[in-house]
Amino acid sequence: MLTIPSSHGSSFCDGLTRRDFLRIGGLSLGGASLPQITRAEALSSKAKGGGAHKAVIMIFLPGGPPHQDMFDLKMDAPSEIRGEFKPIGTNVAGIQISEQLPQLAKMMDRCTIIRSMADCDNRHDAFQCMTGRPFLNQPPGGWPSFGSTVSKIQGCLEPAVPASIGLAPKMGHMPWANSGGPGFLGAAQEPFQPNKGGAAQDMTLNGITLERLSDRRALLTSFDQFRRDVDASGTMGGLDTFNQQAFNVLTSSKLLEALDISREDPRIAALYGKGDSKNRDDGGPKLMEHFLAARRLVEAGARCVTVAFSRWDHHSKNYEALRQDLPLLDQGITALLTDLRERGLEQDVSVVVWGEFGRTPTINAAGGRDHWPRVSCALLAGGGMRHGQVIGSTDRLGGEAASRPVKFGEVFATLYHNLGIDTSLATLSDLSGRPQYLVEPGCNPLPELI
Numbered sequence: 274m275l276t277i278p279s280s281h282g283s284s285f286c287d288g289l290t291r292r293d294f295l296r297i298g299g300l301s302l303g304g305a306s307l308p309q310i311t312r313a314e315a316l317s318s319k320a321k322g323g324g325a326h327k328a329v330i331m332i333f334l335p336g337g338p339p340h341q342d343m344f345d346l347k348m349d350a351p352s353e354i355r356g357e358f359k360p361i362g363t364n365v366a367g368i369q370i371s372e373q374l375p376q377l378a379k380m381m382d383r384c385t386i387i388r389s390m391a392d393c394d395n396r397h398d399a400f401q402c403m404t405g406r407p408f409l410n411q412p413p414g415g416w417p418s419f420g421s422t423v424s425k426i427q428g429c430l431e432p433a434v435p436a437s438i439g440l441a442p443k444m445g446h447m448p449w450a451n452s453g454g455p456g457f458l459g460a461a462q463e464p465f466q467p468n469k470g471g472a473a474q475d476m477t478l479n480g481i482t483l484e485r486l487s488d489r490r491a492l493l494t495s496f497d498q499f500r501r502d503v504d505a506s507g508t509m510g511g512l513d514t515f516n517q518q519a520f521n522v523l524t525s526s527k528l529l530e531a532l533d534i535s536r537e538d539p540r541i542a543a544l545y546g547k548g549d550s551k552n553r554d555d556g557g558p559k560l561m562e563h564f565l566a567a568r569r570l571v572e573a574g575a576r577c578v579t580v581a582f583s584r585w586d587h588h589s590k591n592y593e594a595l596r597q598d599l600p601l602l603d604q605g606i607t608a609l610l611t612d613l614r615e616r617g618l619e620q621d622v623s624v625v626v627w628g629e630f631g632r633t634p635t636i637n638a639a640g641g642r643d644h645w646p647r648v649s650c651a652l653l654a655g656g657g658m659r660h661g662q663v664i665g666s667t668d669r670l671g672g673e674a675a676s677r678p679v680k681f682g683e684v685f686a687t688l689y690h691n692l693g694i695d696t697s698l699a700t701l702s703d704l705s706g707r708p709q710y711l712v713e714p715g716c717n718p719l720p721e722l723i
Contacts, residue, residue: 531572571618664678
């Protein structure tokens with residue numbers, strides 16, 4: 274947590290230590306200084322943009338969730354494939370989902386299920402869910418994540434709130450805690466990660482009060498004037514603006530107040546409930562509070578917020594684990610969608626829920642399902658999209674896409690579209706200076722949704 278005491282006996286962040294997972298810690302910014310970050314954001318041609326504030330919340334399910342036990346139950350398959358759960362009807366005729374997701378079933382008219390995600394990498398990390406790209410054959414510097422790309426193109430809506438924020442907690446298998454790297458866009462576009470780097474420690478700026486911080490700001494301006502005077506090219510002429518933006522982040526309470534869910538209306542907080550802060554094996558904790566924090570952050574001005582929830586790599590005791598986690602996921606998603614609607618944000622905030630791949634059709638001898646990259650699932654909601662539908666299908670065993678195979682890049686193109694970014698036109702230069710499109714060739718917004 275960042276603490277800046279005042280000589281008047283008050284602080285900007287009083288009470289934030291109540292929840293360790295929300296402490297800002299060392300203000301991890303990928304090794305970049307705040308002026309670097311704000312400088313890069315200012316290069317965007319749409320730094321401020323116009324109209325309504327559009328945003329995306331990505332909910333990553335680390336380990337690969339079992340599509341056959343969630344959104345694509347196969348009751349006509351043999352017992353070693355169909356599993357223990359039964360399907361239930363939803364409020365959309367003809368759409369059934371798992372009995373472990375009863376609250377979501379009541380609002381399926383506001384959601385879309387994709388049953389045929391068909392280009393999954395066979396990799397145990399968040400990379401493809403964060404970038405929309407396969408891991409192999411990357412350009413120099415690597416593919417940037419969705420949040421980093423949006424940060425580069427659209428910049429910050431609010432000076433004190435980073436455009437991209439990653440809430441992934443520490444996990445035993447850290448590739449699952451990847452909130453999306455900046456790739457060839459550089460460290461200045463690294464998502465802001467409040468849970469990374471000394472989150473358990475209270476950060477105080479060496480006892481500096483706001484009054485002394487103002488003095489240091491004046492000193493910094495004087496010192497940097499020397500560099501400005503000798504820079505004949507004028508490239509440093511806007512440095513005061515960048516430092517002003519960095520100063521806004523450090524001294525504004527807006528970001529920290531958004532992260533402090535103890536400020537939330539108790540009625541709303543109760544909708545989300547409480548999870549378990551303990552890590553499960555090599556995975557992450559079940560932090561229901563992160564669903565709430567994501568809503569608070571997009572409402573405060575963030576354009577992209579990523580959440581990593583629990584652990585879904587169940588090679589054994591699959592149903593024992595799912596009976597614990599699916600009801601929590603059900604509560605977290607439905608609370609988020611309810612909250613967004615009540616606040617008038619549902620049309621502007623797109624929500625996507627998915628994992629890195631699916632699970633094997635056959636249940637193994639240990640009662641689990643193994644890795645299965647040939648098909649997976651996703652859930653989309655909000656964003657002004659046409660919902661109450663299922664896109665794609667799998668075969669009788671749930672092992673192959675039988676119709677309408679969907680690529681990650683198509684979902685990403687849809688999300689970019691929802692933010693007002695045209696993926697057929699927008700490009701970003703990689704480290705070699707070569708322009709790169711935001712999604713793979715042939716990946717367009719899903720026509721079923723827009």
